[in-house]
């Protein structure tokens with residue numbers, strides 16, 4: 296779905312919601328009118344139904360651009376809640392007042408719907424632009440090594456004369472070597488590129504120098520000699536290149552329109568989500584979707600949000616996933632009560648699109664970071680052996696189930712022992728990180744890549760044919776062989792050998808891995824720096 300499609304779907308959803316809101320208000324008005332005319336005592340059930348209707352509007356109307364109506368509904372809900380909790384009988388006149396307020400809201404709604412549609416405050420729009428990422432390097436003298444190293448990762452790099460400003464070619468990132476270029480020279484140049492993120496290189500790494508960098512607006516700081524894999528990692532982070540794996544959010548809400556609005560809003564921000572409207576389906580959703588975060592509505596028929604959160608917390612597998620209530624509940628005491636049962640945080644509906652995206656991103660990022668720390672290898676940031684094996688099993692099973700297939704790739708750096716022996720263990724580590732970054736950058740978002748052993752990597756490519764997998768790895772192999780590795784004042788090139796296997800030939804993860812491993816050894820025996828496909832069993 297393109298951004299334009301998503302915008303159109305959001306607009307259609309807003310319209311559909313407007314119609315539903317109109318129906319809901321009429322229903323509530325009829326209920327309030329009927330109650331106000333009642334001669335007999337009013338049961339708590341009838342009041343609770345009315346309260347739930349108001350609660351639903353309070354929590355959703357703001358999201359679709361009806362903020363005042365949402366506030367009104369909330370006030371009415373709070374009033375009804377106190378009536379229900381005190382078990383007092385509302386008098387007919389108070390119910391008439393309630394009816395009139397509902398009618399007022401209804402009129403406001405009609406007015407809003409006939410006037411020009413206003414985007415809800417804080418609607419999320421994606422900036423587009425498909426050109427390559429431009430990196431300007433400002434350093435006196437030799438910038439070639441850095442430019443060659445970054446170009447190898449696909450960045451469009453230029454060395455800019457420190458005197459020059461940035462005319463047409465507006466960079467996304469400016470890297471300035473403050474050890475070589477004076478402040479009065481680089482600052483005006485950078486000011487001419489206001490959109491560029493600034494990375495400063497420096498000869499000193501003390502606190503004062505770093506503070507000065509922060510005050511100069513730096514978003515990255517590196518000391519000489521610059522560690523290229525770390526610098527490249529920072530570039531990717533700064534320009535917010537798509538995650539190899541987008542954040543995944545499971546939304547549990549019985550209000551289907553609202554949940555769909557949240558899903559589309561998150562999608563516009565590159566966050567994948569899946570909507571579950573029946574709490575009973577949550578465990579399956581967790582297993583299939585493996586989210587980074589779960590958003591849970593509090594009031595759902597059949598199972599409340601806190602009850603659902605406790606069910607999820609029974610299972611150790613989901614312990615690290617934050618459970619966030621997204622609810623119209625604004626009462627601090629009731630929020631605290633829900634959190635005391637289970638759950639990690641509270642977001643109050645209505646919530647603007649921007650606030651939702653910001654809150655979800657921050658929490659998903661934290662959740663990812665924690666998972667990464669547990670499951671990622673310290674040197675490369677790639678998935679560790681046990682976790683990547685689990686992922687391979689998951690993807691292979693999914694590929695078999697959906698008939699989309701999956702490929703497994705084993706990669707081993709050639710003659711790595713001699714790299715260590717010639718240039719030192721530190722340089723060996725550097726080469727491992729270079730390859731890790733390249734794999735992360737070049738594989739698709741849906742692929743998973745792990746560090747399998749010392750200088751051995753494994754990747755699983757879901758929904759991928761053998762030929763496509765081989766071509767992708769071949770392209771990476773060629774790029775890697777062309778990357779310049781730097782050791783002190785020397786440069787050299789490293790290569791790898793790879794083996795690819797596919798689910799069309801092997802049924803389970805274990806045999807797939809063994810087949811890819813055999814193919815990789817065949818590539819080594821065939822002379823290294825090549826990719827071999829695992830021979831089919833037949």
Ligand SMILES: Nc1nc2c(ncn2[C@@H]2O[C@H](COP(=O)(O)OP(=O)(O)OP(=O)(O)O)[C@@H](O)[C@H]2O)c(=O)[nH]1
Pocket residue numbers: 707708709710711712713715719720721722723724727748749750819823
């Ligand atoms: N620098 C560094 N070296 C490592 C790491 N893990 C393993 N090694 C070294 O990697 C080397 C692997 O060497 P071998 O398995 O003999 O193979 P190779 O030299 O790569 O040769 P081929 O695979 O046959 O091309 C060993 O010397 C290990 O000590 C690591 O994390 N960092």
